[in-house]
Amino acid sequence: MHFRTSTFPVLDGEYNFPHFQFNEGLHLEKSELLALEQMLRWLLQKMSKFFFQVAQNNPEMLERYKSPHSSEAEGNDA
Numbered sequence: 001m002h003f004r005t006s007t008f009p010v011l012d013g014e015y016n017f018p019h020f021q022f023n024e025g026l027h028l029e030k031s032e033l034l035a036l037e038q039m040l041r042w043l044l045q046k047m048s049k050f051f052f053q054v055a056q057n058n059p060e061m062l063e064r065y066k067s068p069h070s071s072e073a074e075g076n077d078a
Contacts, residue, residue, distance in 0.1 A: 003020065003021060003022045004020075004021045004064075005018065005019070005020050005021075005062045005063070005064055006018075006019050006062060006063055007019065007055045007059040007062050007063065015052075015055070015056060016055040016056060016059040017052075017055060018048075018051040018052060018054065018055040018062050020051075
């Protein structure tokens, strides 16, 4: 899974806002989506509170890009 985390200042730099970007997609049936969406909303709320605090205290921890090991190995084969 590829993902990127970063922060950006808000309210004239008073706070740092964490931002997460995932470059993957899910292939689910419509009937599977409701339960997943409810769980993800709950999880997102908990993660947002946690990472907001991290962004305030240690914003450098969120400035990174992570790619999966499999794509790194594929790049070495070429």
